[in-house]
Amino acid sequence: MNGVPRKSAPKQSDVARLAGVSQSAVSRVISGDVDAGRIPPETRQRVLDAVKELGYVPNAAARNLRNKRNRLLGVHTFEAVFPHARDDFYFEFLLGIEERAEEIGYDLVLFTSTGASDGRRRIYRDGTNRLNLADGSVLLGVATDREELARLWHDGYLFVHIGRREVAGAEIPCIVPDYESAAARIVESLAARGHRRLAYLREGIEQESYDDRRTGYRRAVERLGLVDRSPGFGGEPWLSEAWLDELAGGPETAVVAESIRLAEGLRAGLAARGLSIPADMSVAVLEGSGDEPGHRWDCLVIPRKEIGRIAIDALVARVENPDRPPVSELVECDLVAGETIAGPRETR
Amino acid sequence: MNGVPRKSAPKQSDVARLAGVSQSAVSRVISGDVDAGRIPPETRQRVLDAVKELGYVPNAAARNLRNKRNRLLGVHTFEAVFPHARDDFYFEFLLGIEERAEEIGYDLVLFTSTGASDGRRRIYRDGTNRLNLADGSVLLGVATDREELARLWHDGYLFVHIGRREVAGAEIPCIVPDYESAAARIVESLAARGHRRLAYLREGIEQESYDDRRTGYRRAVERLGLVDRSPGFGGEPWLSEAWLDELAGGPETAVVAESIRLAEGLRAGLAARGLSIPADMSVAVLEGSGDEPGHRWDCLVIPRKEIGRIAIDALVARVENPDRPPVSELVECDLVAGETIAGPRETR
DNA sequence: TTGAAAGCGCTACCAA
């Protein structure tokens, strides 16, 4: 005696038998197919009663097999979600994803089974694409695997990617923060404050999202006739001591950094040279969520939660209408004022 | 031209045709059925080649329908996960759940579709139990719905609950922190330090997990012949100003609080009376994750991550062997030393 | 209005 009622799940035929109707009648009642084969209220009620009595619940797998639909959306991250969730990278995205999925009545599958031993996750393993289980998937991750992305696309699998990813020969539908415009607006705000000579602090990462920042920055600088002679602007990543010396003595009055990490490094380097932010140097950062602990940088805000929501909407739009062409969407980033921008100091 | 290759997924029969074998041969090769119907390497290879050429991937729904298994574990929370995930309540549980699921090759379904408009989530809605989609589910949440739990159990659905929940007429399999033992050990450590007169600070929550703490505390106090004349020990929740006065002037040298919240309240109340922790009063807390910000309380540590892992193991054990009776598991809590316990002050 | 029956893609059994 283990106390567990181990009845096997009732099926439509059981319901049909109990209700004294045919299985197809049950199906019609269950799937609420209003137009097709109108069921008289009285029959309908008999079926419903039988459903209740038996505790019948439709079998998702069978439905799926027939309908090719699940109301199941996949979420594939190329790294484990939760360990990173805390540091806000995945977190806000997931918040939006969950929120929107709940609103529109979809469930979410977290594809965890695909974990390889190295901590990376692969979509295709021993030839099986688990993602097929869902009606479509949202992919995200820093270490996106391009090959898998390409294959997925070529297989005609329905997905959207959070963050821009370019793959030759495929048009990956992406939901992307509009870094280009945000970077440009940051440059504009600096110019409006009177800054003419800027420096750019570049990460050592080659990725689309950084390309976008760089493009936006470069174009704005050129368009506004500003000057940037920094190595970062030329393509050199990170900050060297030599360059910090040069910066400290040079005519630049503002720096735009690609990341908070770089900005922090800059702050330390300047401090070591007796300079402070923003009195001696204004600094803006092309990254942020608007609520970082520590210094309040002037920065852009990646609307992560909204991106998550939009990703779900974009995905579902295609799930529910597969003829719809896949499109990428650019999501505007807000700019938040911090305490690291001031007017240009007087020339030394 | 939308650039999307919309080929419908190839199936086994396509592979079979291309390889010039029967569909069942393909099935045997694919599902790697080693023992049954040994396939000669050469046939096998032909199939594999065809699979590769077509980019064949097994259809999960169909497999499911056949096998009655998904390698899909449900996670049902009675509230939205991510908004709360941060404050560590769900978070660490999910960490363990994800980690373990990944290790053993299961995917996770987050049941979000069940969200009602009031923010609560219901398992049964319009007679459909979405959980059926998964092979079994882990349930968790502060606001567990007892009725749904009971119904789920009566329907013979496979699940485990994180945290103890008692429901009349059902034996809910739970993975539970061993609060009773931890509370007892905390009392013991206080007694070992020389404390004879204790006070108990009680939350206004009636829930199994608090019952366990109370039981453990009470039994230890009685067993060790200690004295507790506090209202909390008697069943009165929270701390009144009157009692704080009494405590400040009374013979008690140590307080055991059910939550950090209460302990913080106590600290403030004592401070207002010129008393400090632990110099004038030792305090231990029956809650914690070992890394709270702020004061370092002497407390127990709920091994949330481990509980998540154990929940998955317990669930999968039953998924893979449904005859196995459902069992609850008690998980030991560590005690962590903080800065809030000292020896008893000399009597005033 | 109802029911019979044909599959969805797969696995597993049975015969050859």
Next chain:
DNA sequence: TTGGTAGCGCTTTCAA
């Protein structure tokens, strides 16, 4: 060693 075949539970014609 192979292939034919019977379903898994469901939806959806098509006939009655």
